Amino acid sequence: MRSMLDGRTAVITGAAGGIGAAAARVFSAHGARLVLADVDVEGGRQAADAVVKSGGEAVFVRADVTSENDVAALVREAVSHYGRLDCAFNNASVDGETAPLHESTRENWERVLRVNLTGAWLCMKHEIAQMLRQGGGAIVNTSSVAGLVGLGATPQSAYFAAKHGLVGLTRQAALEYAGQHVRVNAVCPGAVRTPLLESAIRAEVITERDAVSYTPVQRLASPEEIAEAAAWLCSDLSSFVTGQAVPVDGGWTAQ
Template sequence: MTAPEHEGQKRHFAGKVAFVTGAASGIGRAAALAFAREGAGVAVADISLEGSQETARLITEEGGQALALKCDVTRSVDVKAALDKTVETFGRLDYAFNNAGIEQATAALADIPEEEWERVLSVNLRGVFLCMKYEIPLLLQYGGGVIVNTSSGAGVKAFPGGAAYSAAKHGVVGLTKVAALDYARSNIRVNAVCPGIVDTPMRLRVFGDTPEERARVLAQEPIGRMGTPEEIAAAVIWLCSEAAAFVTGHALVVDGGQTL
């Protein structure tokens, strides 16, 4: 059995703790694993406890430390309880990746049901607000830290048929910038990552996976392929690292050129 690729490498986040939402699959799972490989203890939070437990298992299988949590980011009581459990288990909080999000059924603005608007905004925007609201006091308590929020290419450019999703993701960029200014002198950096089309379960739900749909998706990416969850996770890790110590309030687009 060969050693893991990261074994023997310097772990830049040793002794640190990361809280990751939407960590049951896709980008969230890749980021949780990436934090663990850098030496951080990782609180793996998702509305799917089974998915959180599987991500935690993958982390511990590689020798990392993980805590699986069930958390509905639209409920302040869930968010606060998950963060309290994180600190109770690991003793501190240093990084938060607020990644939980859902897709929107494609429809022209006037055809979007009010319930769909509320659902998408509740998870994708209110969820980020609630997470930051309860993460920031903990980061202040432990001397500062870094928050990364998941926006989207749809948070920096308009795409037809996605008014609710785009409004929420543009809102995430705005929240990120204001929070960055609010806490710039408190040793807290706040940034957003804006993925393009990434090969995740959400992508399959949105676009399907027929040869025709796959070709249509690839045609949107100048680089000629979809991104991987691991590529977005790498951007998140960089934003949390000392290499990005002078970066705050930034929306980092990682999209293969889609929004150019």
């Protein structure tokens, strides 16, 4: 029985840890050939090595998604190494500072939007251009429940603005390219047990109990659960799904 991404070439950004590293394992298990990207060279190489050691195919490219030259080179590497680009998981993200809007800095605002929104736009720009040349493809962006609802207990205005913007960007791109066999969707994770969340817990920005309390299923997600949703959205099993911001949140946004 064929796996749902057999023979597909996939780019995954933010691949050095958390959801991105889990996506490398999950996409590979489903048969994808991977080009992994991150600014964290050591973590990215470790993620690629882990895939290769498990019998998969992966290469690592150091890429900053805020640099158009880096993004263009990343897509070129996928085509040079594997001949094409079938799917992309634009997952690179930063959370930025936690502070009330009136106390937050312009530097934080610009950095968070540059990575979380402009970075995704740059990736899509170059990924879609390649997909159009070869007849189609599928893109998944990592937004968040913070792209669907607000949360007063978490004062991160730049992060919420960027993730809401990414949902709008996803929907618009999906409509622009729906007739050209390019599908664009987003996953919107809730509380996920990642190094990012664990560092926030250690810094007392949030407690694990609070994170769980937002989630009706009363637990944190594993990074693999988010990665599985992204893999499905990249596969032909979701061939009639485009323009959607899919909550993978344990019921958070259903309340």
